[in-house]
Amino acid sequence: MTNSKNTQEENNFDTQNESTVAKPRDFHETLASIPAVNHQRVQEAWAKIRPGFTHKIIVLDDDPTGVQTVHGVSVYTDWSEDTIERGFREENQIFFILTNSRAFTADETRKVHKDIAERAEKVSRKFNRPYILVSRGDSTLRGHYPLETEVLKETIEQTASTNIDGEVLLPFFKEGGRLTIDNIHYVLQNDTLVPAGETEFAKDRTFGYRSSHLGDWIEEKTEGRYKKEDILYISLDSLRNMELDAIAAQLMEVRDFGKIVVNAIEEDDVRVFAAALITALKNGKRFIFRTAAAFTKVIGDISSRPLLTRGELIDKDAKTGGLVIVGSHVQKTTDQLNELKTVESLHFIEFDAHLVLQEEAFLEETERVRLEAEKMVAAGVSTVIFTKRKRLDLGPGLEEEELKLSVKISDAVTSIVRNFSLRPKYLIAKGGITSSDVGTKGLCVKRADVAGQISPGIPVWKTGEESTFPFIPYVIFPGNVGAVSTLKDVVLTLEGK
Structure with a gap:
């Protein structure tokens, strides 16, 4: 094993001297330049270390897409003390809130x-x-960071009179093409690794950012309170060389909520890190985690399973059509919607969300959409309701008003589901916030079972x-996942075509 002190010094030296101006990279050339994973050695180490890890794992999901790598686990939609206690009582080691x-x-x-945090403690x-x-956040780095993890840390430290030593950042999510290489986070687009800071996700109106190098990103998001050069970087070379002792030793040295960035391009990279992490946890270290969905699967020791089939999800006697709700406004969603429109057997209804500015007209529009959708679904025709593709923009300085209007639009969309007079044979919601609101306010779910994935990164409750x-297959389709044809492919699978 490599000496941990030398590894840390080399990592810090590399970080201080590398250029943080991230550039696009060819996906295949980049992967060819990285040492291969020794899967057998990884599995042997994991089988030796993982059984001794018995901590309960609580995943706080900032939208419903965080279960996009797991199956056979519970998702709760409230966080009362009774609910958290119910999660602790489960035989499963991991549960999601x-x-x-x-x-x-x-x-x-x-x-x-x-x-x-108070109730969990x-x-x-x-x-x-x-x-x-585990604070499960977006693999494209959007969300309330560092607020969420800092509140968790401060609350636990106050409640338990203990110290949280560090924070692990691991945004890798292979199914979505989110890879971290040389401490830079990339989004895979058409065989090109595009630095995350150059994607449309970085231009998010609420959670935008500039940096692709995760050290720079942390420094940016924490407004300089944590410096890039003070961060511990777990390199791909260290992971691929199985430097478990060295990584564990590095983790033992982390204190004062120090930041730990983990590089990863394969699930086994996460597994090697997790094995070293478990050693540190057993030795008394405490960490908070800000990760994408890959880490939850690995640390929960959840097996891979084949993609779900129509036969596993759809009642063979179902006579009604399915219902698809499309709310996300990212370009990927719009492109997928346009491709879905090529399926002639589906019925499409545009919901004019801009009418939210006219209260009476908006109520009439909501009712019109629901009644038309009910009529078609009752006739056995699967129906797609999609919000107007142009985002409502009131102009500079009116973001708070826009947020209030977006809540009204979301409430209207979810009311269509909640008041739907018949049961569709399946339900799909496209977009993180859309799928959460449809699940909690439309379907009124308190607890759901994650059945698995119908396509990589696309979970089904x-x-x-x-x-x-009750027990309807509910497909949670993230706005930022999939190729142009993926939404169409999922619908055609459920339609049996």
Whole structure:
């Protein structure tokens, strides 16, 4: 094993001297230049270390897409003490709490995370079982960072009189083409690795950023409180060389909520890091995690399973059509919607969300869309409701008013689902916030089982018995995932075509 002190010095030296002006890279050339994973050695190390890890794993999901790598786990849509206790009582080691905090204001986010941390700490003491909190965020770096993890840290430290030593940042998510190489986070687009800071996601109106190098990004987001050169970087070379002792030793040295950036391009990279992490946790270290969906699957030791089939999801006696709700306004979603429109057997309804500026007309529009959709679904025709593709823009300085209007639009869309007079054979919601609101306000889900994925990175819930449509297959389709044809492919799978 490599000496940990030397590895740390080399990592810091490389970081200080590398250019942080990230440039696009050829995907295949880049992968060819990186040492291959020794899968057998990784599995052997994991099989030796993982069984001794018994912490309860609580994943706080800032939108419903965080279950896009797992199956056979529970998702709860509230965070009461009773719910957290229910999660601790489960036989499963891991459970998810859908906070949907990416749709919250900063103040709302602060309160929710304070409440969860206090309750998790209380329940942990009651059951005398240690736990970790994973803040599952967007793999393209959007969301309330560093607010969420800082509130968790501060609350736990105040409640438990203990120290949180560090924060692990691991945004890798292979199914979505989000890879971290040389500490730079990339988004795969047509065989080109595009630095995340150069994508449309970095231009998000609420959670935008400039940096692609994760050290720079942390420094940017924390307004300089954490410096790029003070961050611990876990390199791909260290992971591929299986330097478990060295990585664990590095983690043991982290204190004062120091930041740890993990490079990864394969799930086994995460598994090697997690093996070293477990050693540090067993030795008393405490960390908060800000990660994408890959880490939750690995740390939860959840197996891979084949993609879900129509036969596993659709009742063979179903006579109604399916219902698809498209709300996300990212370009990828619009492109996927346009491709879906080539399926002639579907019925399409545009919901003119701009009428939200005229209260009476907006109510009439909501009713018109629902009645037309009900008529078609009852006739066995699967129907797609999509919001007007042009985003409502009131002009500079009116972002708060736009947010209020977007909530009204979301409430109207979810009311269509909640008040739907018949059960569709399936339901798809496109977009993170859209899928959360449809799930919690439209379907009124309190707890759901994650059945698996219907396409890479696209999870399916089976709703609970308390929901508007019990046990319906509910496809949560992230706005930023998939190729142009993926939405069409998913619908055609469910349609049996």
